[in-house]
Structures are given as C-alpha cells and as structure tokens.
Amino acid sequence: MSKISKFHLIDPAKSPIFYGYIILIIGTIGIYCSIPGQTIGVSVFTDPVKDALGLSRNQFSNAYMIGTIISSLVIGKAGIWFDKYGARYVAFFAALGLGFTLFLCSWSAKMSDFIKEVLSMDTWMIPFLLMTVLFFMLRFAGQGVLTMASRNVIMIWFDKNRGKVNSVSSVALSFGFSSSPLWINALIEDYGWAHSWQILGYGLLVFSFFVFFLYKISPESHGLLPDGAKSISSTEETKKVMPKQFTLTEAKETRAFWMYGLTLAFNSFFITGLTFHVVSIFANEGFSKEVAISIFLPGSVVAVTVSTIFNFLSDYLSLKLYLYLMLFGGFLASLGFLFLSTSAGVPMLVAGFGILGGFFAVLNAVAWPRFFGRKHLGSITGKIMSFLILASALAPSIFSLCLSTFGSYRLVGYLGLGFLLFLTIAATKANNPQ
Known part of the structure; x- marks a missing residue:
C-alpha cells in the first residue's frame, strides 16, 4: 500500500x-x-x-x-x-x-x-x-x-x-x-x-x-497519510508500533477472528429470520400484522443511537467491551422472542435487536482493520462476509422448519440462547491479536 x-x-x-x-x-x-x-x-x-x-x-x-x-x-x-x-x-x-x-x-x-x-x-x-x-x-x-x-x-x-x-x-x-x-x-x-x-x-x-x-x-x-495527517513527528514515530499485517490464514488462527465473526453471523441469522417471518411470528403469539411491523421503527432508532454513540467512542475503547454488549443484545432479543406474549416480550425484543444491529454496524467495520491490519483486509473481510451471507441464507428456512415441525418458533429462541452462551464463554480469551 x-x-x-x-x-x-x-x-x-x-x-x-x-x-x-x-x-x-x-x-x-x-x-x-x-x-x-x-x-x-x-x-x-x-x-x-x-x-x-x-x-x-x-x-x-x-x-x-x-x-x-x-x-x-x-x-x-x-x-x-x-x-x-x-x-x-x-x-x-x-x-x-x-x-x-x-x-x-x-x-x-x-x-x-x-x-x-x-x-x-x-x-x-x-x-x-x-x-x-x-x-x-x-x-x-x-x-x-x-x-x-x-x-x-x-x-x-x-x-x-x-x-x-x-x-x-x-x-x-x-x-x-x-x-x-x-x-x-x-x-x-x-x-x-x-x-x-x-x-x-x-x-x-x-x-x-x-x-x-x-x-x-x-x-x-x-x-498521503491516514486521517489527513501532514506528517508523523519524530516523537510519534518513536512511539509508533507498526501493527502486524495478518494474512487470512494467520487471522483464522486467532480466537478473535472466530468469536467476532460468529457473533456478527448470529446477528445476520436472527435479524434476517425475524424480518422474513415477522408477521407469522407475531400472529403465532396472538398479535396483529400492524403490531408486528411496528417494531422496526423503534428498533431502528435504538440501532442508530447505539451505532452513533459507540462508533464515536470506538476510537478510545476496547472492542471486547463492544463484543459483550452485542452478546447482551442477543440474549435480550432471544428472551424477548421466547416471551413475546408477555408484557415485557416486545420491548425486550425491540431493544435486543436494536442493540444487535447497532453494534453490528460498529464491529463489522472497525474490528478487522484494528485487529489484523489493512494489507490483507479484503481477504479477511471476504471470509467474514461469507459467514454473514450463509447465516442470512439459512435463517428463513430454519425459522420456517421450526414452525412446521414443532408448531412454534420458540425453538429458535432456545437455540439462540445456547449459541450465545457458548460465545460468551469462548470469547473471554478473544483479545485483540495486536
């Protein structure tokens, strides 16, 4: 470069x-x-x-x-x-x-x-x-x-x-x-x-x-230099540690690659499945089509608010904190999905998928160049993109299969909680490879 x-x-x-x-x-x-x-x-x-x-x-x-x-x-x-x-x-x-x-x-x-x-x-x-x-x-x-x-x-x-x-x-x-x-x-x-x-x-x-x-x-x-810097002072040059430029093979050997990638993939899976079947999901719990569609506006407000604030702060904070906040959003969304018929179900679901979407916008852009450098960014993000696309492709069919087999979408919520628990434990050592 x-x-x-x-x-x-x-x-x-x-x-x-x-x-x-x-x-x-x-x-x-x-x-x-x-x-x-x-x-x-x-x-x-x-x-x-x-x-x-x-x-x-x-x-x-x-x-x-x-x-x-x-x-x-x-x-x-x-x-x-x-x-x-x-x-x-x-x-x-x-x-x-x-x-x-x-x-x-x-x-x-x-x-x-x-x-x-x-x-x-x-x-x-x-x-x-x-x-x-x-x-x-x-x-x-x-x-x-x-x-x-x-x-x-x-x-x-x-x-x-x-x-x-x-x-x-x-x-x-x-x-x-x-x-x-x-x-x-x-x-x-x-x-x-x-x-x-x-x-x-x-x-x-x-x-x-x-x-x-x-x-x-x-x-x-x-x-030119990134961010429009005119030059690097001698003091900054002395302090500056050039980040390691990971290849895709090297990136895949780190725990961070898999934990962040799988968390982002969970977001793609859950949001795609929910969006694709939202009317049916809510009807199955006794809600009207209008109520089902109405969840997206407040969810978008939560997502935009989260992404705006935490994108700005990401230049100063550890992304591991963001990973756990995103996992928290996943737990909240899955619990809201399971208890949709209760008074707390819809607010939990809206807050959860809003938090998921907000942190997705941050981590999917910021994490990879910070963790692995810019030289092989294309091959690394290309592999992550394959996770996201595959998850979004499978979601509608898996949601539909749960309904046709068990008469309810709730199994998706239980599977989501189990997967998120695994990620929460496994991500404890998902540190920045740099």
Whole structure:
C-alpha cells in the first residue's frame, strides 16, 4: 500500500480537502447502491415477480436461499481480488455486474417463457433454476462484493478517526436502508417491476463510472497519510508500533477472528429470520400484522443511537467491551422472542435487536482493520462476509422448519440462547491479536 500510484485521472494529493472525506461520501453511496442486491431491496419484488414467473412463495424463497448460499461459498474470492487489484477495480466491476444483473432480472419472465418454448417443457423448474442463478448474481455483486469493497475503502483511508467516520456512514445508511422499501415500492407501482429493475440497473451503470474515477485504494498509494495527517513527528514515530499485517490464514488462527465473526453471523441469522417471518411470528403469539411491523421503527432508532454513540467512542475503547454488549443484545432479543406474549416480550425484543444491529454496524467495520491490519483486509473481510451471507441464507428456512415441525418458533429462541452462551464463554480469551 505504500507504493505511490503514478496512474490516476484525479489526484488525491491535490485535493483541497483530505481525500478520505470524498472516499467517505462515495463509499457510503456505494454501500447504499448495493440495496438492489440486499434482502431489503429484493423482498419488495417478491410478490409481483413470483406471480409473473408462476412460482409459489416457497419455490421463490428456496431459489433465493440457494443462490445466496452459493454466493457465500465464493465471496471469499472477491476479498482476494480486493487485496490484489484494489477497491477501484473490484467495486467498478461489482457495480457493472449488479447493473447488468438487474437488467437480466427484468427480462426473467420473458427468458423463462423462451426457454420453455425452446425445450418444449412447461415446468416450474425452469423459472426456479433461472431465478436461482439470478439471485446468486444479485447477492454476489450487491450484498457481497460492492458492499465489502465500499466499506473497506472507507476504513483504509482512516486510522485514529475510523470510528468517527464510520459513525457518519452508519447513520446515513441506517436511514437510507430503512426508507428504501418505500421508494422501491412506489417505483414498482408507477412503472411495474420489470421497468423498476431496469431503472435501478441504469443507476448502477452510471454510478460505476463514479467508482472508477473516485475510488482510491489507500492514502499511502498517493503519498498521503491516514486521517489527513501532514506528517508523523519524530516523537510519534518513536512511539509508533507498526501493527502486524495478518494474512487470512494467520487471522483464522486467532480466537478473535472466530468469536467476532460468529457473533456478527448470529446477528445476520436472527435479524434476517425475524424480518422474513415477522408477521407469522407475531400472529403465532396472538398479535396483529400492524403490531408486528411496528417494531422496526423503534428498533431502528435504538440501532442508530447505539451505532452513533459507540462508533464515536470506538476510537478510545476496547472492542471486547463492544463484543459483550452485542452478546447482551442477543440474549435480550432471544428472551424477548421466547416471551413475546408477555408484557415485557416486545420491548425486550425491540431493544435486543436494536442493540444487535447497532453494534453490528460498529464491529463489522472497525474490528478487522484494528485487529489484523489493512494489507490483507479484503481477504479477511471476504471470509467474514461469507459467514454473514450463509447465516442470512439459512435463517428463513430454519425459522420456517421450526414452525412446521414443532408448531412454534420458540425453538429458535432456545437455540439462540445456547449459541450465545457458548460465545460468551469462548470469547473471554478473544483479545485483540495486536
């Protein structure tokens, strides 16, 4: 990363302000542009697309699950690309790929009919397999590569102020993501699902050129220092201890890698399962659809508050404290899930998943460069991303299986408590490897 780049159209060294702030803005927009590949962006298209393809809800959900699982198995490769080629090229091709995939999704019904006609077969397997492939492409390019590259490039440009800038990014993304179903739904109502995917695709294609011109891999590659520092004084240089730059193999040998990674994966599993089945979960305990949906606003307020405060403080506090606070949020959410029908159940659940989401936004961005350095950040976060994607893929089916097998979702709560207890004990030695 220290090698100074000689080939660039926009020179960060000549920027009137520290270029890291431009990276903060464009990187945050990059994560926001991944919404069409995120669950929150895909879910709005579920009903019109499955009906157009002639798929049942279970068939459509299973195609989504399989595509997501396959994505989780190969996302680690994108992390290696990030380390080798840099954020600029990886994010550029991810944005292009996501835009191209959205156009393919918009033509999915026509492609399905064409394949059926060519093969002289009228079976649900054709649209099912087609959507499995398209979901893989959506999840890999959107939730996986574009998100990872955009988040990493922000973290690379900052060191001492990493938590503060992540606080700004997290707040913007929290409001952006939470409002996205509203404007996507409005888009579908005005233009239809096919044209809506095409409009989003055009947006990604335009954004890819901003990525190509504005994303820069590191301050050192342009003769700058993280956080916009002008120089390192001789006193600071004497005190400074260069952090060890862990490879993925070395990182996986530390307990911190697994404990933090599995805790983040629990968040992905629980929140995805809860979001996917929230109406059914609450109906099973005697609540209306309105009550079920109403939990997300206060939960988002808790998450934004937690992430804002603790992102800022993360530059000064131990992340192990954050890990245990996140585990506490998991316990609170699981207990609220189990005792949902009681007066304390809903408040506990809201507070718990809000705390989980808030600390997820902090640890998933700040922990990895602090623990393992920046040189191999792509391969390390790529592996962690595979945990998160796999957990989110399995959650809807496991929640559904608990209901169909035992007539209740409560087993998920007990399993969650057991897993969190294991993490709580095992994480006692999950210290910063540095």
